[in-house]
Amino acid sequence: MLTLERVTYRYAGASHPSLREVSVELRAGEVLGLVGASEAGKTTLCLVASGLAPRAAGGTLSGRVLLDGEDTAPLAMHELAGRIGIAFASPATQLSGVATTVYEEVAFGPMNLGVPRPELIARTDEALAALRIEPLADRDPAQLSGGQQQLVAIAGLLALRPAHLVLDEPTAHLDPAGTEMVATALAGLAADGASILVAEQKTDLLAGICSRIVALDAGRAVLDGLAAEILADPRLVDLGVAPPAAVRLRRAAADAGLPPAALARLEGALAG
Amino acid sequence: MDAARWTRITIGLVVGAVVGLVLYATGQVWPLAAAIGLIVADVVYAGLTLAQTGEWGPMRVAAGLVAFAVTTYIGIIGFGDFGDANAVDPSTFANTKAANSWALILTVSMVIGAVVTYGLELVQTGRLASLSSQFGTRTYLLMAVGIGVNVILGQTVASALKIPIYLDSIGTILVGVLCGPVAGALTGGVGNVLWSYVIPPPFQYQPAAAFAITAVAIGVIAGLVGRAGFMRPRPNRSTQELVAGGLVTVVLVGFLAWAASQAYTKIFQTKIDLLPDPAKVDPIFVVLGYVAIALVALAILGLFALLLVRRDLTAAYVVVAGVFTGIVAALISAPIAAGVFGGVTNSGTDFLVAAFRQAGADVYAATTGQGLISDPIDKVTTFFTVYLILSALADRFKARFPQGEQVLEEPSA
Amino acid sequence: MPSFLGTPGPSGVHRLNPLTKAVLAAVTTALAVLVGGLIGPAVLTALAVILPALAARILGRLLRTALLLTLPIAVSVLLVNLLFFPAGREILFQVGPIRATAEGLRFALETLARIGAISGAITLFYLTTAPAALVLDLERRGVSPRVAFVVLASVQTVPAMVERAVTITAAQRARGLDTEGSIWRRLRGVVPLAGPVLLGSIAEVEERTMALEARGFTRPGARTLLWWPSDTPLQRVVRWLLVLAVPLLIAARALGLPGWLG
Numbered sequence: 001m002l003t004l005e006r007v008t009y010r011y012a013g014a015s016h017p018s019l020r021e022v023s024v025e026l027r028a029g030e031v032l033g034l035v036g037a038s039e040a041g042k043t044t045l046c047l048v049a050s051g052l053a054p055r056a057a058g059g060t061l062s063g064r065v066l067l068d069g070e071d072t073a074p075l076a077m078h079e080l081a082g083r084i085g086i087a088f089a090s091p092a093t094q095l096s097g098v099a100t101t102v103y104e105e106v107a108f109g110p111m112n113l114g115v116p117r118p119e120l121i122a123r124t125d126e127a128l129a130a131l132r133i134e135p136l137a138d139r140d141p142a143q144l145s146g147g148q149q150q151l152v153a154i155a156g157l158l159a160l161r162p163a164h165l166v167l168d169e170p171t172a173h174l175d176p177a178g179t180e181m182v183a184t185a186l187a188g189l190a191a192d193g194a195s196i197l198v199a200e201q202k203t204d205l206l207a208g209i210c211s212r213i214v215a216l217d218a219g220r221a222v223l224d225g226l227a228a229e230i231l232a233d234p235r236l237v238d239l240g241v242a243p244p245a246a247v248r249l250r251r252a253a254a255d256a257g258l259p260p261a262a263l264a265r266l267e268g269a270l271a272g
Numbered sequence: 273m274d275a276a277r278w279t280r281i282t283i284g285l286v287v288g289a290v291v292g293l294v295l296y297a298t299g300q301v302w303p304l305a306a307a308i309g310l311i312v313a314d315v316v317y318a319g320l321t322l323a324q325t326g327e328w329g330p331m332r333v334a335a336g337l338v339a340f341a342v343t344t345y346i347g348i349i350g351f352g353d354f355g356d357a358n359a360v361d362p363s364t365f366a367n368t369k370a371a372n373s374w375a376l377i378l379t380v381s382m383v384i385g386a387v388v389t390y391g392l393e394l395v396q397t398g399r400l401a402s403l404s405s406q407f408g409t410r411t412y413l414l415m416a417v418g419i420g421v422n423v424i425l426g427q428t429v430a431s432a433l434k435i436p437i438y439l440d441s442i443g444t445i446l447v448g449v450l451c452g453p454v455a456g457a458l459t460g461g462v463g464n465v466l467w468s469y470v471i472p473p474p475f476q477y478q479p480a481a482a483f484a485i486t487a488v489a490i491g492v493i494a495g496l497v498g499r500a501g502f503m504r505p506r507p508n509r510s511t512q513e514l515v516a517g518g519l520v521t522v523v524l525v526g527f528l529a530w531a532a533s534q535a536y537t538k539i540f541q542t543k544i545d546l547l548p549d550p551a552k553v554d555p556i557f558v559v560l561g562y563v564a565i566a567l568v569a570l571a572i573l574g575l576f577a578l579l580l581v582r583r584d585l586t587a588a589y590v591v592v593a594g595v596f597t598g599i600v601a602a603l604i605s606a607p608i609a610a611g612v613f614g615g616v617t618n619s620g621t622d623f624l625v626a627a628f629r630q631a632g633a634d635v636y637a638a639t640t641g642q643g644l645i646s647d648p649i650d651k652v653t654t655f656f657t658v659y660l661i662l663s664a665l666a667d668r669f670k671a672r673f674p675q676g677e678q679v680l681e682e683p684s685a
Numbered sequence: 686m687p688s689f690l691g692t693p694g695p696s697g698v699h700r701l702n703p704l705t706k707a708v709l710a711a712v713t714t715a716l717a718v719l720v721g722g723l724i725g726p727a728v729l730t731a732l733a734v735i736l737p738a739l740a741a742r743i744l745g746r747l748l749r750t751a752l753l754l755t756l757p758i759a760v761s762v763l764l765v766n767l768l769f770f771p772a773g774r775e776i777l778f779q780v781g782p783i784r785a786t787a788e789g790l791r792f793a794l795e796t797l798a799r800i801g802a803i804s805g806a807i808t809l810f811y812l813t814t815a816p817a818a819l820v821l822d823l824e825r826r827g828v829s830p831r832v833a834f835v836v837l838a839s840v841q842t843v844p845a846m847v848e849r850a851v852t853i854t855a856a857q858r859a860r861g862l863d864t865e866g867s868i869w870r871r872l873r874g875v876v877p878l879a880g881p882v883l884l885g886s887i888a889e890v891e892e893r894t895m896a897l898e899a900r901g902f903t904r905p906g907a908r909t910l911l912w913w914p915s916d917t918p919l920q921r922v923v924r925w926l927l928v929l930a931v932p933l934l935i936a937a938r939a940l941g942l943p944g945w946l947g
Contacts, residue, residue, distance in 0.1 A: 466839055661884065
């Protein structure tokens with residue numbers, strides 16, 4: 001379980017904090033969605049949750065970040081690397097930049113952690129299999145499509161075998177095909193029981209995989225509840241978040257005075 | 273910067289200038305007098321800093337500098353005929369011995385200087401904080417980007433443009449300024465070796481590795497320049513300050529322009545063909561060639577714009593840093609160009625070398641003359657480009673680098 | 686471990702340990718500078734460049750690449766020294782004020798022999814060695830993983846930045862920005878190119894720092910290697926012998942023993 005307890009975080013040189021008194025909990029086996037307008041603090045929350053802020057990003061943090069009840073403050077970044085993994089929006093920049101094959105790229109994290117070589121190979125094989133990208137193993141990561149690169153990046157995290165995954169807008173820089181690829185992979189991971197915190201603008205994607213959703217506004221957590229309830233919450237639009245297509249369809253149908261039976265048939269036709 | 277530090281710097285410079293002038297007046301050659309003057313200035317500054325604030329840092333650097341100078345001097349005396357540009361080897365018609373010994377002496381001296389500086393720190397504090405603080409994930413990544421920038425722009429200029437400058441140290445100087453002297457030195461040295469041996473064509477430039485020692489020196493100087501706060505923005509200064517800064521700039525730039533034009537009128541009777549023929553070179557160099565020319569043109573225009581429009585005094589600091597780095601780089605690389613490559617390194621500088629040769633200079637004197645024209649222009653352009661890059665980056669981004677605080681504008685100013 | 690990692694290469698030269706080939710290239714370079722004259726560098730080229738290239742069946746490619754890289758420099762060396770050699774007395778021919786001298790020609794040829802040996806040695810090295818193999822080999826021998834990282838990342842940065850430049854140029858052309866036309870118009874066109882290529886690569890450093898640290902990059906000590914090139918005791922001996930040749934030759938020259946080397 002990953003817990004943020006009344007976390008306030010300010011970047012070095014910034015005039016005001018980017019997170020204010022935020023408390024969020026990611027439970028084991030749960031997929032937690034994070035929504036909010038840009039600059040609402042989604043990326044900052046991901047950095048704090050992964051331990052990168054303040055360790056790599058500098059700045060000042062108050063409040064506590066707990067891993068299974070243990071305060072992470074005394075832990076160094078490389079000690080957290082095997083426990084919390086984080087992926088970012090841009091597929092290319094999160095690759096190591098030194099691997100000439102996908103296989104070596106995926107192995108990069110556990111290599112850094114110094115895991116014994118037989119285990120290194122086992123972990124890499126397993127991570128590639130989990131995302132079904134074994135056929136890419138001998139390809140040059142720089143030559144892959146954005147969606148494929150993102151899958152390689154996520155496989156690189158899985159090879160670290162973290163108990164928690166943090167994904168910061170993993171589909172933001174991807175085309176529809178790449179988004180579909182990553183969405184399928186996330187659904188697979190969620191079904192396997194991974195604990196995932198995913199920040200995302202695309203609420204349709206969240207609707208498919210999340211059990212719970214937190215909404216941020218100006219650095220504060222303003223909504224926190226079951227995914228279906230939050231996504232249908234009318235306040236979401238005021239926070240600058242577009243609800244999923246299904247919610248918008250239902251609202252439009254209600255506004256137009258469509259009978260519920262007709263709406264059900266429409267939804268059935270779209271789903272089928 | 274606080275007034276006390278300015279006072280220490282001024283006292284150091286005055287004492288150094290007096291010592292240098294006295295030496296010159298008593299018959300020493302001017303490079304020796306100038307070098308001793310500068311070293312005395314630094315030692316005086318470091319001593320005053322130690323006495324007033326108890327900071328050992330500048331004193332350790334000064335000790336390294338003294339060790340460097342003494343080793344170089346002993347090396348020159350030990351090698352005998354060194355320094356006589358006319359000591360031409362009768363079998364090769366080049367001063368190969370002087371060239372090789374110069375490169376060897378400087379390498380040994382730099383190593384000894386670094387060992388003294390960091391050895392003192394290790395002995396005094398038991399740690400190498402000033403060394404390890406220059407490195408971190410950010411530094412390693414910036415070093416890789418810096419090497420890439422060096423290679424790409426340097427190769428473009430060397431292979432495609434017919435202008436006598438290099439533009440192959442933008443990355444070195446950027447890393448030096450933002451991360452520190454050792455990080456800058458490694459960027460330059462490792463980068464040049466890779467440029468020769470590992471980077472595949474069309475970006476491979478085989479002469480580069482021989483000049484790795486020059487790149488190392490450029491990185492060290494850039495690191496010290498950055499640490500001293502030379503690259504801070506100083507906008508909206510008073511007219512008096514700008515006039516003083518402008519005078520220094522104009523005198524230096526004017527002298528360089530005069531020297532360069534003298535050389536040019538000697539060589540080029542016809543129109544100078546600055547740009548490559550697209551039919552003859554790899555097309556990527558045509559595109560990148562324009563980038564490089566644009567950088568030079570921007571540098572010249574920009575320096576004046578900086579002084580006159582933004583009233584930014586840093587323009588003067590950029591010129592001083594560039595000219596100084598250029599002179600050092602020229603003195604180190606000239607013997608290598610002469611001894612290893614016979615004065616021809618397949619770039620725009622070859623024309624200048626040919627001009628000096630035609631005027632009757634031996635290959636060693638020709639490459640030195642060429643370097644003293646090319647390098648200061650090149651390094652002023654490079655420092656200015658680095659200053660532009662720094663101004664385009666967010667303060668929050670810069671502040672996270674080891675010497676990042678030293679490139680930010682001072683709040684009080 | 687999958688079989689495609691560390692593929693040994695098509696010939697015995699390719700399969701040599703990368704450090705052996707690196708030492709050979711470095712020592713050849715040093716010897717080419719130390720040994721003067723024409724015969725020394727020619728023998729050196731034959732032994733240290735041509736023979737291994739034949740064994741690796743890459744002589745044609747090696748000559749093409751080395752020529753391509755050194756032809757411009759060779760022409761310049763020849764012309765500059767042939768025509769502008771101040772110490773030259775013996776005049777071969779004269780055109781106006783320019784005199785071609787025999788001494789200049791000899792100096793040019795000696796310089797070319799030296800450059801040829803160096804260029805051949807370097808080309809042989811990189812035609813038969815993958816950079817990653819050399820770096821992993823050095824890391825296995827105790828070179829810091831940080832140094833290995835900087836070297837490999839630099840090698841990959843060059844094509845990445847060129848690709849970025851090409852992409853942005855194409856995008857600008859698509860938007861109607863002039864990349865043909867007069868020099869001034871073209872210069873204006875590259876200003877928006879230089880920015881994104883230079884600044885983009887630098888600005889990425891922040892995000893890449895985060896990504897690397899999240900993957901345990903800052904852990905002190907050695908990392909586990911997935912694969913490394915093989916080595917043999919014989920190659921170790923050869924490497925030491927090659928390295929020893931340099932001080933031996935310096936000493937020999939200082940004592941003035943082998944006159945034929947001059």
